[in-house]
Amino acid sequence: MKKVILSMAAIAAIGLTNCKNETKKETDSFEKTEEVKEVALSEASFGVRGNCSMCKNTIEKAANSVEGVNNANWDVNKKKIEVSFDKNKTSLMAIHEAIAASGYDTEKLSGNEEAYKNLPACCQYDHSMEMNQSGETEPGENHSGHNH
Numbered sequence: 001m002k003k004v005i006l007s008m009a010a011i012a013a014i015g016l017t018n019c020k021n022e023t024k025k026e027t028d029s030f031e032k033t034e035e036v037k038e039v040a041l042s043e044a045s046f047g048v049r050g051n052c053s054m055c056k057n058t059i060e061k062a063a064n065s066v067e068g069v070n071n072a073n074w075d076v077n078k079k080k081i082e083v084s085f086d087k088n089k090t091s092l093m094a095i096h097e098a099i100a101a102s103g104y105d106t107e108k109l110s111g112n113e114e115a116y117k118n119l120p121a122c123c124q125y126d127h128s129m130e131m132n133q134s135g136e137t138e139p140g141e142n143h144s145g146h147n148h
Contacts, residue, residue, distance in 0.1 A: 047131025
């Protein structure tokens with residue numbers, strides 16, 4: 001009978017140890033959740049001129065290079081970028097500035113002229129191009145024009 005009681009006491013002790021570890025894990029998870037809540041993600045979209053998939057790569061790379069940008073996706077047809085960013089780490093204007101520095105016009109800023117001249121020929125967009133945010137093309141509109 002003593003062996004049974006000792007065995008049960010040992011099992012109970014092991015069970016208590018496991019409960020303590022599980023409680024600690026819950027506390028760790030809770031702390032991580034608190035950290036996530038402190039991130040103030042904002043989403044925005046705005047027009048950016050460009051022509052092709054190479055433009056897409058450059059524009060998105062410029063936006064993603066800004067500390068605090070979580071995601072950037074430029075739509076070649078709509079001439080529009082959608083970004084999500086931590087407004088505690090950056091601002092929407094900083095994203096405009098990074099894209100303009102890479103040579104592309106945004107709704108708020110003109111692209112850096114020197115960077116524009118260094119873009120591949122297929123990426124040298126027409127500066128009067130509409131930033132067509134609806135994604136619809138007008139009849140007879142020519143997307144191949146690369147006039148400067």
